[in-house]
Amino acid sequence: MITIIRKELADYFTSIRCFILFILVLLASAVALYAAQQGIRDASIGSGFIFMGLFTTGGDIPSLVTFIGIFVPVIGIALGFDAINREYSSGTMSRILSQPIFRDSVINGKFLAGMITLAIMIFAAMLIVSGYGLRMIGVAPGAEEIIRLFLYFVSIVVFGAFWIGLAILFSVLFRSLAISLLCPLAIWILLGNPVFNPYVSFIVPAIADSIGTYLMLLRISPYWLFAEATTALLDPLFRGLGILTVSDTTGMLLRPLSLEQSLLLVWPQLTTLIGLAVICFAVSYVVFMRQEIRAT
């Protein structure tokens, strides 16, 4: 399997596709840095977590967190949509499967290589913003901020894993590259994009008859889960992901939550995201293992 990961990584890093994605990510980091530079002075960062403000502050221009919310699904889909069916269409699948390797190492290797690539891209973007941001604002991150940012990074990777898994699922199900690209994109537009999201803005309000079902339905959307997790992780002042009544908030002290409390808040969101990613991958794994190599 190591060999497959090694080859996939080599492929990714020499491909034009990844080059373009990398440039996108770098541009997004640059723009987000600019946004932070403009906004961070006025931002009401009451919590004292100024360094994290670099990631969350935006004004007219979106912050890095917003950019990442948009780009991670796109990167995930771009990395996974042709993972399996391209091997079939180029005729390399039967050649590889006739080598003494387990069949699952092909799909495992591709999934892991995709995740590693995605993790490297995001990690690079976060480091660039941290580095330049450090020069810009001159405030060093505290230990808690570093941990929070790291947890944020982990949740991005999980979120990305979901989209890679989804894209690989379609690449296992469909032989045509166009269809396996369009299907996850359609799901992204319906459920996962933060800019114009029909699910969040039309469908859920139309169906839901109470606040409870409203939130439950929203939380089917992987983007919504990720957004909630991100907010709770990066904004310690953030109190609750549900609906807070007036009686809840009266007398509430506006002090940042401790790391454990924030974690407790996002635990269900993170677990659900991991669950969704696992389901996507597991289904594609099973389908792939059962697929027959046929004489054509």
Add this chain to the structure above:
Amino acid sequence: MGKKIVLETRDLTKKYDGTTVVDRLNLHVAENEVFGLLGPNGAGKTTTILMLLGLTEPASGSARVFGFDSTREPLKVKRLTGYLPERLGFYENLTARQNLRFIAWLNNMSDEEAEGQIEQVLEAVGLTEKADIAVRKFSRGMKQRLGIADVLVKKPRLAILDEPTAGLDPEGINQILDLIAGLTKMDTTVVMCSHRLYEVQRICHSIAILAKGKLVVEGALDDLGREALAGGRYRIEVETAEVSPQLVEIIGKIKGVNNVEAEGNFLHITTDSDLRAAISKAVVNSGVALIQMKVHEFSLDDIYKRYFQEEGELKQ
């Protein structure tokens, strides 16, 4: 014969959606021979190969390669077997050498071993100079050669080649056929599928003919021809200066001669064994000049046609 059997199938059967594609197939391939698998398109050759490699599960029956069950121990089978698919593909963005290296890695070869082996097989298929060119710039024939190199790089004990000469020019075909024929000396058994009968005839020791998933005939090439076309007999053609009824009579009396037919200056003689010496003597003794004489060799073409004629007659 008495040779070790390295590949054996027992009542191997495969069904796709209720249609039987391979029907109770029993094949036997002896060690270090070139075995030809023949049959029209859709006869189940490729499906049989996929089952031999454990890539597809048989509906019933079993296949054993070097004693390993293809379905239960596919990794052991695949470690010893190289496979050249009919529709072969490479990673187009990688060079020939990188493609081969990947396969060598998948076979757990060490780096030095892999490099040495890659150099050797590239040399063998004549691609040394193109080794560092991306495969997307390769012609069909070059890809086919690379496919052969790809099979050989893992040093297989058994090479299964599906249409190994497809897309090659005549010179290329000859080179590849020589290469394949030479493999048996390097302790490699070859199973090849081909539509080009003369190729099979040139290098194969044994053949099996499939039709609609069923085994039509299996055996050594020399025996098959006589079996198929002359009921196990020899056919001898004699050209003489002139043919007289007496001559026909004389030859007909030789022991072992079954039938004599005259056609112009030619005599077609069917015999139980190679009686050329006795016949030539009879012709010369009768005072007629003997111009030429030969034992009719059966081409695979004849054999193939013969079996498919039967097949056709059966249908009607």
